[in-house]
Amino acid sequence: MKAGFIGTGSMGSILIEAFIHSGAFNPEQIIAGNRTIHKVEMLAERYPGLQVARSNKEVVQESDLIFLCVKPSEFKKVIDEIKEDVLPSQFVVSITSPVLIKHLEGLLPAKISKVIPSITNYVLSGATLCIHGNRMQPEDKEWLENLFAHISSPISVSENYTRISSDLSSCGPAFLANFLQSFIDAAVEATGISNEEATLLASEMTLGTGKLLTTGGFNPISLQKRVSVPGGITEEGLRILEEELAGVFSRVIIATHAKYEEDLEKAEHRFTLKQ
Ligand SMILES: NC(=O)c1ccc[n+]([C@@H]2O[C@H](COP(=O)([O-])OP(=O)(O)OC[C@H]3O[C@@H](n4cnc5c(N)ncnc54)[C@H](OP(=O)(O)O)[C@@H]3O)[C@@H](O)[C@H]2O)c1
Secondary structure, three states: OOEEEEOOOHHHHHHHHHHHHHOOOOHHHEEEEOOOOHHHHHHHHHOOOOEEOOOHHHHHHHOOEEEEOOOHHHHHHHHHHHOOOOOOOOEEEEOOOOOOHHHHHHHOOOEEEEEEOOHHHHHOOOEEEEEEOOOOOHHHHHHHHHHHOOOOEEEEOOHHHHHHHHHHHHHHHHHHHHHHHHHHHHHHHHHOOOHHHHHHHHHHHHHHHHHHHHOOOOOHHHHHHHHOOOOOHHHHHHHHHHHHHOOHHHHHHHHHHHHHHHHHHHHHHHHHOOO
């Protein structure tokens, strides 16, 4: 099995590194291409054996499984470049939410899936959202999800829920980090605790909370109940959070969905333009 990557920016390189670190692929099983070739050359230096492709066509010709890791605006260009070389026996995985599977299936004869990763996959953690196209047979889905299980918890989602699922899983780390930074900044300002110490405490707390919510038998509601005894200090803090954060996440979701609709429209336009 040879895996090819088109685009080795932030997410393409995270996937390559996570697959290698997890043992899912040896560097020799990977071929990668990128518009700015220097990025792939750096990966090949770090992972001897990884093959640097000189074109996107070369990636396709050498691979059984092809990951498309470019931004939505670059998709159509890449598809036009590779479509003559893609075979029905190959697997193509797109990691981009606003490019719909129907568009990819319309242009490429391969078995198509959309798998939305998360930066958390870099530490072999977090979810990957799996949305499979019509040509993916049950055994193909199982095989692909088993591959992603090396670096994540693969979760099947409907394409209708791609955006909200990505908000939670892929944007979530940034949202949570933003919340934590506000907490840390306030702690430093109010008490003089060092930024370093507050950051360490907040990070350890986040790791432990993640474990409680995944393997520790808690959900977000039961965890709040468990930590806050009636009349206690946590309850005071939660009261303020509930007053101040009311409606914030509804606004966040409205904003992410509005941007998604914009991206969807642009992607749709690019894919339906006459050849
Ligand atoms: N970032 C996340 O946390 C995240 C999570 C889930 C999904 N995604 C999705 O992943 C996709 C990629 O995001 P990203 O954050 O990795 O973006 P990025 O860092 O900008 O990487 C995109 C890469 O694609 C390369 N590229 C552009 N056009 C190309 C072409 N014609 N042929 C070959 N390579 C080309 C770019 O090369 P250059 O070096 O020349 O710019 C760049 O390295 C996006 O659609 C995003 O929605 C991202």
